[in-house]
Amino acid sequence: MAKSDGCDYFKRTSLFWLISVTLGMGYFTCIVFVPEKIPFKHLGPFGSFCRYLVDNYAGIMYKGWWAAWAVHVYEAYVALKKCSEKGITNTVTRCQWFVQTFLFGFASLGLLIKYEPERPKQH
Template identity: 70%
Template sequence: MAKSDYFKRTNLFWMVSVTFAVGYFSCIVFAPELIPFQQLGGFGSFCKHLVDNYAGVMYKGWWAAFAVHVFEACVALKVCRKKGIDSSATRFLWFFQTFLFGFASLGLLLKYDPEHPKRR
């Protein structure tokens, strides 16, 4: 694989975990009526308390998390350029994956060393 085309999919564990966490957080912020808090035990009680008492903070936190993911995705583009990944399609894949999964993706890109490829 040419260094200009280097892409590595993030671990399935992180894909599932981040998708679930962001989805749950989004539901808590934008559609809390969909969450069966009483069926989630102590965690549900805690989340219900946050919804009832800190909805504004949760809303701002959601937008902050969104902004962090956008920032990480932009950093991924800069790192791609620095590491010689110049394929537009590959750079888009890094941008999109990092936007969705954050540091779980960006960490893979930061670890990539085009000067010393791994031996198999």
């Protein structure tokens, strides 16, 4: 089997980050858009804190939600730039990095930043 030249390098982020970011962003979305659906009283001190934020800082929470997604968009853009820098040229692979980084942020981008492609040997 021939060695890959790195143009199609892709690594899926860990299950921990897939679940954590999905639940975190999902919960944040619910707090901002449908707080009446969340059983705050069953979440103990965390629920009380979240209820306080919803009652007193709804506007800031809304802006924070948009800011979180803006950061993910920026990270996805950086992922495309890193793909170019690291010689990842396969279009499907670049799209995989873009989508994964958009959805999971630095949990994905960190994997791409750590990737060190093999450099051709100097003669």
